[in-house]
Amino acid sequence: MAKKEFKAEVDKLLKLIIHSLYSHNEIFLRELISNAGDALDKMKFLNLTDEAFKHEQFEGRIDIYLNEKEKSLIISDNGIGMDENDLNENLGKIAHSGTKLFAEKLTGDAQKDSNLIGQFGVGFYSVFMVAHNVEVISRKAGSDKAFKWTSDGQSGYTVEDAQRDAHGTTIICHLNDEHVEYAQQYRVTSLIEKYSNFIAFPIFLHYEEQEYTPEGEEPKPATMVEKQANSAKAIWKRSKSELSQEEYNDFYQTLSGESEEPLFHMHTQAEGSLEYTTLFYIPAKAPYDLYRADYRPGVKLYVKRVFITDDDKELLPIYLRFIRGVIDSEDLPLNVSREILQQNRILTNIKGASVKKILTEIKKLASDNPTKFEQFVEHYNRPMKEGLYSDFVNKADLLEIVRFKSTNDESAWTSLAQYKERMNSEQKSIYYLCGDNAEAVRHNPLVQAYKKRGFEVLLLSDEMDQMVMPMVQDYQGIALKAINKADADDGIFDDAKDEEAIQAVEGVAEKLKEALGDRVKEVRLSARLDDAPSAVVSSDDDMSLQMSRMFQMMGQEAPEVQPILEINPKHALVQSVAKSEDKELIADYAILLLDGAYLAEGAPLKEPARFSQLMFKYIK
Numbered sequence: 001m002a003k004k005e006f007k008a009e010v011d012k013l014l015k016l017i018i019h020s021l022y023s024h025n026e027i028f029l030r031e032l033i034s035n036a037g038d039a040l041d042k043m044k045f046l047n048l049t050d051e052a053f054k055h056e057q058f059e060g061r062i063d064i065y066l067n068e069k070e071k072s073l074i075i076s077d078n079g080i081g082m083d084e085n086d087l088n089e090n091l092g093k094i095a096h097s098g099t100k101l102f103a104e105k106l107t108g109d110a111q112k113d114s115n116l117i118g119q120f121g122v123g124f125y126s127v128f129m130v131a132h133n134v135e136v137i138s139r140k141a142g143s144d145k146a147f148k149w150t151s152d153g154q155s156g157y158t159v160e161d162a163q164r165d166a167h168g169t170t171i172i173c174h175l176n177d178e179h180v181e182y183a184q185q186y187r188v189t190s191l192i193e194k195y196s197n198f199i200a201f202p203i204f205l206h207y208e209e210q211e212y213t214p215e216g217e218e219p220k221p222a223t224m225v226e227k228q229a230n231s232a233k234a235i236w237k238r239s240k241s242e243l244s245q246e247e248y249n250d251f252y253q254t255l256s257g258e259s260e261e262p263l264f265h266m267h268t269q270a271e272g273s274l275e276y277t278t279l280f281y282i283p284a285k286a287p288y289d290l291y292r293a294d295y296r297p298g299v300k301l302y303v304k305r306v307f308i309t310d311d312d313k314e315l316l317p318i319y320l321r322f323i324r325g326v327i328d329s330e331d332l333p334l335n336v337s338r339e340i341l342q343q344n345r346i347l348t349n350i351k352g353a354s355v356k357k358i359l360t361e362i363k364k365l366a367s368d369n370p371t372k373f374e375q376f377v378e379h380y381n382r383p384m385k386e387g388l389y390s391d392f393v394n395k396a397d398l399l400e401i402v403r404f405k406s407t408n409d410e411s412a413w414t415s416l417a418q419y420k421e422r423m424n425s426e427q428k429s430i431y432y433l434c435g436d437n438a439e440a441v442r443h444n445p446l447v448q449a450y451k452k453r454g455f456e457v458l459l460l461s462d463e464m465d466q467m468v469m470p471m472v473q474d475y476q477g478i479a480l481k482a483i484n485k486a487d488a489d490d491g492i493f494d495d496a497k498d499e500e501a502i503q504a505v506e507g508v509a510e511k512l513k514e515a516l517g518d519r520v521k522e523v524r525l526s527a528r529l530d531d532a533p534s535a536v537v538s539s540d541d542d543m544s545l546q547m548s549r550m551f552q553m554m555g556q557e558a559p560e561v562q563p564i565l566e567i568n569p570k571h572a573l574v575q576s577v578a579k580s581e582d583k584e585l586i587a588d589y590a591i592l593l594l595d596g597a598y599l600a601e602g603a604p605l606k607e608p609a610r611f612s613q614l615m616f617k618y619i620k
Ligand SMILES: Nc1ncnc2c1ncn2[C@@H]1O[C@H](COP(=O)(O)OP(=O)(O)OP(=O)(O)O)[C@@H](O)[C@H]1O
Pocket: 031, 034, 035, 036, 039, 077, 079, 080, 081, 082, 090, 091, 095, 117, 118, 119, 120, 121, 122, 123, 124, 125, 168, 169
């Protein structure tokens, strides 16, 4: 029998798992039971939907046999099983992601890191933390052949023919001397309670029990006992009133593999025209893969308690991809094909109602529990903004949930409702400015000018804001305006118009436009620049300057936006240009005014050397 090498990465991964999670090695049992549960889910599905398997009276179960003397733990399921090819594919190489990413995510805290192995689909290998040899005997449903996979977790593995009476998988773990505790009944029972209580199939423990014999009497022979160790009930089907917070949290941990408690849960049992149950959780922290294209979806779909899929990214809208939980429908057909799920009207309705429910509950959290809501904002404000971009149906709710930094209190978050409360009576619009970084936005001359006049400005420095904010347009009928767009003046600065100063610089705009040529669309006098000599803004129908830069940075085609240069007639630099007929001086000052305005925004300059040369020339 030829011995096969593990695929290169498995070898490294095994070492990593064994070393990094060693102090938390008990999780191996959670992983093995969860795999058995998955295999039973698949079998149950076949049994209910596939003609070839319908004849079987299927009762899914997991059996765990403990033998302290032999130092062994055997876990057996009557699930879908594996054939020779499956054994090679599934246990010979890594299922989903690579070792490198896994290694990068390790924090050094075994408890926390143990969450990772489930997320990375490498759970099976954790068995080698406690066993020096593992045999997997499996027979795939529909086949009459069984195979045995054997490995010491170090030097590769073998696969050979074997015997098994029916479909399913048996995993024999030969425990290391220091891990005999995993062959002890009380230890294994408490682990099942901790990690696997909500597996929807019964788990039976088999162990030897020695009856107590009073002193002096002949000890009775030990007997084998079989005992169910879990509740095996779909928790979401139980009534809300009979469930404790602890049970909800425990189920979350089983479902997500997280050891931390969730931020909160939402349990809905809908009856009437559409019958379904949903149990959703918001994790306390954003999942590590929230911003990865290959993120793992967190919601499982069941039909009448039969597991259908956990790999459908569209059970909820993509922006809610951090939600963990279960959707169980009474109305969907069991054999609903995974491909047509998306077009299914029943599922579309459940999805629509679920989104509404989730957003309503998040809004409620804001008023009922500000501390938790703040935690929510820290982790999920960004996905909520994605929602503003993609989910128009729920725009009103999302606008109540997203939070912003603002000039009112730069260290706190504000809602649009709070902003609206603070608006003064003459204020016509809600003002905001997007920029490349928080510092630059805060110090932008336009922001300073609005702030000085008592108008609050939302300060937005997330790349995404540039895309999202123009889509918002209004909040409860009040327009949202970017202050670096030409129309955001709103007449606020009319009283600052100094006719005398304007007359004194007559012709200056034309002179500067001539000097700058195509670099600007227009040069115009502005009353909204207090101390700054100039600012760049874009016209209302143009893409914002930052957005155009962002597209260029992402290597995408974006029209070169010509800015409007606003200049301050009361500023000495502008007045000097007005007075001068010296072409060279006008050309130099024009560049200083334009590039200086870009710099104040935190934007990169096209010719930084030229700017710095001019700056030193005039300082001198
Ligand atoms: N008891 C079992 N019955 C049938 N197949 C199994 C069993 N245990 C493991 N497998 C197969 O081996 C694969 C690898 O298991 P492993 O625990 O390493 O990762 P995973 O289950 O895919 O991911 P995760 O641990 O996150 O659920 C599984 O996906 C499954 O196909």
